[in-house]
Amino acid sequence: MLTKRIIACLDIDSGRVVKGIKFLNLRDAGDPAELAAAHSEAGADEIVLLDILATHENRSTLLETVRRTARQLFIPFTVGGGIRSQEDAGAIFDAGADKVSINSSALADPGLITRIASRFGSQAVIVAIDAKRVNGGFQAFTGGGRISSGRDAITWAKDAEQSGAGEILVTSMDRDGTREGFDCELTRAITESVRIPVIASGGAGGAKDFIELFRQGAADAALAASIFHFDLTSDHRSSGGALADLKQQLLAAGIPVRWPC
Amino acid sequence: MLARSADGPSAAEYEGAFVMIAIVDYGAGNLTSVKKAIDHVGAESRITSSPEAIVCATKIILPGVGHFSSTKKLGESGMRAAVSEAMERGVPFLGICLGLQWMLQSSQEAPEVRGLGIWPARCERFPAEVKAPHVGWNQLRIRNGSSRILNGVGDGAFVYFTHSFRVPLLNSTTAECEYGGSFSAVLEKDNLFGVQFHPEKSGAAGLKLLRNFCTL
Numbered sequence: 468m469l470t471k472r473i474i475a476c477l478d479i480d481s482g483r484v485v486k487g488i489k490f491l492n493l494r495d496a497g498d499p500a501e502l503a504a505a506h507s508e509a510g511a512d513e514i515v516l517l518d519i520l521a522t523h524e525n526r527s528t529l530l531e532t533v534r535r536t537a538r539q540l541f542i543p544f545t546v547g548g549g550i551r552s553q554e555d556a557g558a559i560f561d562a563g564a565d566k567v568s569i570n571s572s573a574l575a576d577p578g579l580i581t582r583i584a585s586r587f588g589s590q591a592v593i594v595a596i597d598a599k600r601v602n603g604g605f606q607a608f609t610g611g612g613r614i615s616s617g618r619d620a621i622t623w624a625k626d627a628e629q630s631g632a633g634e635i636l637v638t639s640m641d642r643d644g645t646r647e648g649f650d651c652e653l654t655r656a657i658t659e660s661v662r663i664p665v666i667a668s669g670g671a672g673g674a675k676d677f678i679e680l681f682r683q684g685a686a687d688a689a690l691a692a693s694i695f696h697f698d699l700t701s702d703h704r705s706s707g708g709a710l711a712d713l714k715q716q717l718l719a720a721g722i723p724v725r726w727p728c
Numbered sequence: 729m730l731a732r733s734a735d736g737p738s739a740a741e742y743e744g745a746f747v748m749i750a751i752v753d754y755g756a757g758n759l760t761s762v763k764k765a766i767d768h769v770g771a772e773s774r775i776t777s778s779p780e781a782i783v784c785a786t787k788i789i790l791p792g793v794g795h796f797s798s799t800k801k802l803g804e805s806g807m808r809a810a811v812s813e814a815m816e817r818g819v820p821f822l823g824i825c826l827g828l829q830w831m832l833q834s835s836q837e838a839p840e841v842r843g844l845g846i847w848p849a850r851c852e853r854f855p856a857e858v859k860a861p862h863v864g865w866n867q868l869r870i871r872n873g874s875s876r877i878l879n880g881v882g883d884g885a886f887v888y889f890t891h892s893f894r895v896p897l898l899n900s901t902t903a904e905c906e907y908g909g910s911f912s913a914v915l916e917k918d919n920l921f922g923v924q925f926h927p928e929k930s931g932a933a934g935l936k937l938l939r940n941f942c943t944l
Binding site for chain 2: 470507560634687
């Protein structure tokens with residue numbers, strides 16, 4: 468049976484994993500290559516590295532980080548942040564990533580999705596949508612969730628699929644960082660509008676949120692960051708425990724997951 | 729590899745275990761991760777589009793993702809003939825994902841494009857009741873316990889798939905997978921192997937399969 472994926476996201480800046488709430492109080496949480504391998508070992512089904520500031524100056528640092536991370540990672544590996552052209556994507560793939568995640572640059576130029584997909588395949592292109600509730604609907608935001616694109620998030624997901632996206636990663640800006648649970652209504656609205664897999668993000672607090680997401684939101688995968696690697700950087704380094712515990716609780720709730728790995 | 733042989737056998741050749749594997753590049757996707765996984769299991773490999781390099785290789789891996797029509801390039805470039813010749817000489821061959829599909833006669837995805845025809849069957853679309861593409865981790869059901877390439881890969885092992893078309897169950901199917909009905913996950917015939925999933929992305933189970941292939 469096809470399983471629901473648990474994807475670990477590592478936010479990185481200048482070659483280090485950082486963690487903060489809504490871009491504030493960033494603190495160093497370790498080496499991306501080491502943390503990615505640890506998450507894979509612990510049972511993560513996929514790894515995402517997100518270059519949160521994505522400055523031009525840091526591009527070579529990012530590629531070196533991707534190269535080092537990819538070397539010891541044998542599960543699907545996605546990189547996002549600052550990918551503005553087919554060439555940018557090509558450099559990320561050459562460094563060893565399997566997929567790129569594009570967000571603002573795809574909204575500004577949907578043809579970018581098609582260009583990357585036609586060269587590297589749709590399976591290599593994730594379109595990330597930052598969605599916020601506005602006037603009873605969902606709007607797509609850019610610039611790290613600060614600027615409204617004026618576009619309806621659901622319509623944009625359909626357009627992205629038409630343009631060649633292989634997966635949609637939808638983040639609820641309303642829930643992100645709150646630990647109040649995923650926005651299942653948003654996720655379901657997207658899942659029912661496209662035929663490609665939908666990854667939900669934003670709001671994960673505990674196992675019950677994942678269970679609710681897979682039951683109510685009908686997501687194919689869930690992405691989370693803090694609930695895993697806060698543990699890893701604590702004195703107990705117990706991320707493995709957190710992931711194992713999550714997957715066991717999902718199995719107990721009748722949700723198919725890859726466990727034991 | 730030939731240049732190296734002129735200087736005397738490499739350490740790998742002394743051991744008789746690992747010699748050069750050609751990873752065939754025909755522009756269908758990114759091959760870095762396949763190369764990286766082969767490096768990891770300790771085998772020597774080279775990404776190549778050269779028919780000469782393919783003919784000289786001791787093993788051949790043909791990866792690939794995307795549309796069936798991209799396999800046309802194999803025919804136009806002389807790589808198809810090189811692969812066929814090596815196969816007939818008994819060189820171990822592993823097709824991955826689109827590489828497996830190319831080993832069949834044809835695909836619904838591009839009916840005018842001719843596959844190698846190792847297996848006289850056609851790749852099909854998934855039934856409408858399931859989402860396509862089939863993306864994610866799914867389980868193998870082993871149909872033949874004596875498979876050399878699946879040695880040590882347990883029944884129920886999870887592997888990573890990403891594909892829109894699939895190969896039906898055939899006599900040569902040694903492992904199957906369930907998604908909108910059963911389909912072939914692994915096919916084998918003598919020196920020829922094909923896998924629908926991505927062993928280079930399938931964690932320990934995938935690395936085990938690649939190690940098995942590299943040590944055939």
